[in-house]
Amino acid sequence: MQLYVIKNGKLTGTLTETHEGIVTFEYATDIAADQFLPGLADKVNTAQTLFPIFENLLPEHEQLTLLKIKHNITNKIGTLLYLDNVHGSFEFYNNVNDIPAPPKFPTFIYSQVKSDILESNYTFPNILSNYIFNIPTERLYPSGLTGGKITGISGYQYKFSVHKDDVHKRIYLDDNNESHYILKPNNLHYSKFNPKDKNNVYIPFLLVNEHVFMSFARDFGFDIPYNGIIKHDEHFHYIIKRYDRFQNMKIDHYELLSLLGKQSADKYSITCKEIIEKCKEYLAVEDLTKLFRFIVFSIIIGHGDLHAKNISLICHSNNSSETKMELAPLYDISTSSIYFDVDKNDIGLSINGKNKEITLSDLLWLASIADIPEDLAQGFIVEIATQFLETFEAHIDKLPSDIKELPFYARRSIYPSRLSLNEIFSKYYTNRCEYIEQHLSIKKKKTSIWD
Numbered sequence: 439m440q441l442y443v444i445k446n447g448k449l450t451g452t453l454t455e456t457h458e459g460i461v462t463f464e465y466a467t468d469i470a471a472d473q474f475l476p477g478l479a480d481k482v483n484t485a486q487t488l489f490p491i492f493e494n495l496l497p498e499h500e501q502l503t504l505l506k507i508k509h510n511i512t513n514k515i516g517t518l519l520y521l522d523n524v525h526g527s528f529e530f531y532n533n534v535n536d537i538p539a540p541p542k543f544p545t546f547i548y549s550q551v552k553s554d555i556l557e558s559n560y561t562f563p564n565i566l567s568n569y570i571f572n573i574p575t576e577r578l579y580p581s582g583l584t585g586g587k588i589t590g591i592s593g594y595q596y597k598f599s600v601h602k603d604d605v606h607k608r609i610y611l612d613d614n615n616e617s618h619y620i621l622k623p624n625n626l627h628y629s630k631f632n633p634k635d636k637n638n639v640y641i642p643f644l645l646v647n648e649h650v651f652m653s654f655a656r657d658f659g660f661d662i663p664y665n666g667i668i669k670h671d672e673h674f675h676y677i678i679k680r681y682d683r684f685q686n687m688k689i690d691h692y693e694l695l696s697l698l699g700k701q702s703a704d705k706y707s708i709t710c711k712e713i714i715e716k717c718k719e720y721l722a723v724e725d726l727t728k729l730f731r732f733i734v735f736s737i738i739i740g741h742g743d744l745h746a747k748n749i750s751l752i753c754h755s756n757n758s759s760e761t762k763m764e765l766a767p768l769y770d771i772s773t774s775s776i777y778f779d780v781d782k783n784d785i786g787l788s789i790n791g792k793n794k795e796i797t798l799s800d801l802l803w804l805a806s807i808a809d810i811p812e813d814l815a816q817g818f819i820v821e822i823a824t825q826f827l828e829t830f831e832a833h834i835d836k837l838p839s840d841i842k843e844l845p846f847y848a849r850r851s852i853y854p855s856r857l858s859l860n861e862i863f864s865k866y867y868t869n870r871c872e873y874i875e876q877h878l879s880i881k882k883k884k885t886s887i888w889d
Contacts, residue, residue, distance in 0.1 A: 439513055444529040446690065446758040447540040450475070453492065453530075455515045461485050463492075473759050476692055477699045488514045491696045494747060495524055498702055501596055504582045522613065523599045523620055526682050526690035527756075543687045545757050549764065551684050556767060557664040562653040563837055564666035566677070570608040571670045573600065577611065578623040578675075595644070597622045602677065609668065609677065618683045622648075624673040631847040633854055639779045642846055643859060645676035647772040651739060652678075654771075654833055658735055658825060660728070661767040674841075681767040682752065691752035691766050698746065708746035710787045714807045717765075720751055725765040726808045730815065732768060733785070733804065734822050737796050738878075740775030740870060742783035776866050778849060784873070797877045823880045827871060834863045 441453045443463070451465040463483045465474065471481075477491050487493070496502055496517055511517050518530040531537050583596055599617035602609050609621070628641040649667045656662045664679040682689050694713050695705050697720075710733055717729060729749070736744045748770045754762035774780045783793040790800040798819065805815030834842075842860035849855050857865075875881050 439515060440532065441515055441518060442531045442534060442537055444527075444531065444537065445475075446527040446688065446756065447538075447543070448758045449537065453515055453518075455513050459486065459514065461488055461514055463489060470759075472761065476697050487701070490699055490701050491692070492518060493701045494693055494696045495521060495528065496702070497521075500583050504580060507582070523597065523617070523680075525693075526753075527688035528690075541687075543756065545755055546684060546687065546689075547755050548689055548752055549754075552661065552681075552767075555663075555679075555681055555684050556661060557679060558656055558662055560664055560666065562656075562833070563649065563841070564653070564664075565838070566609070566666050566668045568607055569602075569668065570606075570610075571668060571675075572608055572610040573621070573623075573670075574611075579626055583625070583627065595622050596625065600677065616683070616686065618680050620678050620680060622676040622678070624675055626673075629673075631854070633847075640847065641777050641779060643674065643844060644772065645674050646841060646844075646859070647776070648676055648770070650834070650837075651741075651771045651773055652769075654739070654830070655732075655735065655768060657829065657833070658731075658822065660732060660735070661765075662771070663767055663769070678769070681769075684756075687756055689753055689756045690760070691750045692763070693747045694749045694751070695746040697751065700746065702747065705745040705747045706786055708787060710785075710789045710804055711807050713746065713749065713787060714804065717751070718808070720763045721765060723809075727810060727818075728765050730805060730808050730810055731818050731822060733787075733789075734801060734819055735826075736771075737784045737789075737801070738823055738826050738870065738874060739771075740773045740784050740866075740873075741771060741786075742774035742781060742793070743770070743772065743786050745786040748786075773866065775869065776846075776862050795877060798879060801878075819878060820880060823874050823878055827874065827880070827882045828884065830867055830870075834860070834867075 439455050443450045443453050449466045450469060451463055454462045461484070463478055465481055475491055477489060483489065497505060502517065505517055505520055509516070509520050519532060577598065597620050600609055600619050600621040601612050601615070601617055602619045622645055624645060628639050628644065630638070631640050632638050646667055649665055652662050652665050663681045666677055668675045668677060682691050694716060695708065697716055698708060698712060700708065714729070717726060750766035751763040752766035753760045754764060775782065784796055785793055789796050789804055792800065801819055802812055802815055805812065842858060844859040846857050846859050846862045847854040848857050848862065871882050
C-alpha cells in the first residue's frame with residue numbers, strides 16, 4: 439500500500455508498506471533536508487513499525503480497533519486515510535489524482551493570532567444550555583466501546599470533530615467541511631457504577647472534571663482553548679476548540695512523544711527530564727519557564743494522566759518550511775486524584791524517579807535541568823501552590839447546584855459511599871492541601887469555605 443503525505447498543502451513524501459509489513463517513508467524530490475520531519479532524518483526511511491510522527495496521529499485502544507474494523511484495514515498505514523481530527527496540517531491520500539491543488543494562503547505568525555484562535559475569554563462554567571445538539575445517538579455512543587480496565591484517562595476518551603454555529607446556536611456534524619471543534623461525549627461505560635463488576639472502570643463526570651481544570655489552568659495564566667460542557671438528556675459532553683486552525687488555514691504541531699521518537703505505548707515511560715531536555719532544543723527561556731510552571735501546576739492538582747502526548751510544540755508560523763517552534767496551548771487537563779480505579783499518581787511523567795509524593799527538592803532538581811535559577815523556581819512553586827490553596831474552593835463554588843449535587847460513588851464495595859460531586863471536590867481539596875503542606879512546606883492560611 440502507498441499513501442501520499444501532504445503537509446501544509448504540499449506533497450511532502452510517500453509512505454509505503456510492503457506485504458511483509460516493512461514501512462518506508464521517502465521525501466518528495468523538492469523537500470530540502472532542513473525541512474525533514476522530526477524522526478525522519480534520511481531521504482528514505484525504513485522501519486518495521488509505523489514511524490512515531492504518524493503513529494501518534496492515530497486514535498488509541500478500542501477507537502483504533504473500531505476504525506480498522508469499519509474500513510477493513512489489516513495493515514499499519516491504512517488507518518491514516520480515515521482520521522477526522524488529524525493533528526496540524528497533515529493529510530493522506532492513496533490516489534495521486536485526489537490530491538487537491540496547493541492552497542494559496544497568506545503566512546501568519548501563530549503568536550499574533552493565538553488569542554483569536556483560542557477564544558479563551560469565556561465565563562466559567564461555560565455550559566452551552568441554549569445550543570441545539572444535532573448529533574446522532576449512534577455517533578455519540580458507537581457500539582464496540584466497552585468499560586474495561588485502563589492504564590490512563592485521556593487515551594480512552596472517544597472524540598470526533600463537530601461544528602459549532604454561534605449564530606443559530608447549534609452543534610452539528612458536517613464531515614464535508616473542515617471543523618474547528620472536537621467533541622468528547624460522555625462514556626456510558628465508565629460512568630456506570632457496579633460494585634460487583636471488578637472489571638468495569640468507574641470514572642464519572644470526567645468531562646465536567648476536564649472543564650473544571652482546563653478553566654482553572656486558564657486562571658493561572660496558561661494558554662488553553664475555548665471549551666465548555668453540554669448537558670444532553672442526563673449526560674454531560676465536552677466541546678473544545680482546536681488550537682491548530684486559524685480561519686480556513688492549518689498550522690503544524692508535534693506531541694513531545696513524536697519529537698522523542700517514541701510511540702503511543704511509551705507515553706507514560708517518558709520522564710520530565712527527557713521532556714525538558716528535548717524542549718531545550720526548540721524553546722526559548724520564556725517557554726521553558728511556562729513548561730516548568732505547568733508541571734508544578736499539574737503536580738499540585740494531581741494531574742496523574744499528564745504524559746508525553748499531552749504536551750505539544752507548535753510551529754512559529756504556517757509557512758511550509760517553518761522549523762521554529764513554541765509551546766503549544768495546553769489540553770487534556772484534569773485530576774485523576776478523585777477516582778479510585780486509576781493509579782493515584784500526582785503526575786504521569788516521572789520526576790527524579792517518582793510519580794507521586796514529589797517534593798520541593800525534586801522540583802528544584804527539575805528546575806536545574808531547565809536552567810531555571812533556584813530562587814526563581816521556588817518563587818513559582820510558592821505562587822502556584824498558594825493560588826491553588828486560596829482560589830480552588832471559590833472556583834468550584836461557581837458550578838451550578840445541579841452539577842455540584844451529581845451522585846458520585848466514592849469507593850468500590852457492596853455498600854459504597856454515595857457522595858455528591860461537591861463533597862468529592864471538598865475531600866480532594868483537603869487531600870491536596872495536606873500534600874502541599876507535607877511535601878512542599880506551604881500551608882493554607884485562610885479558613886476553608888468547606889470547613
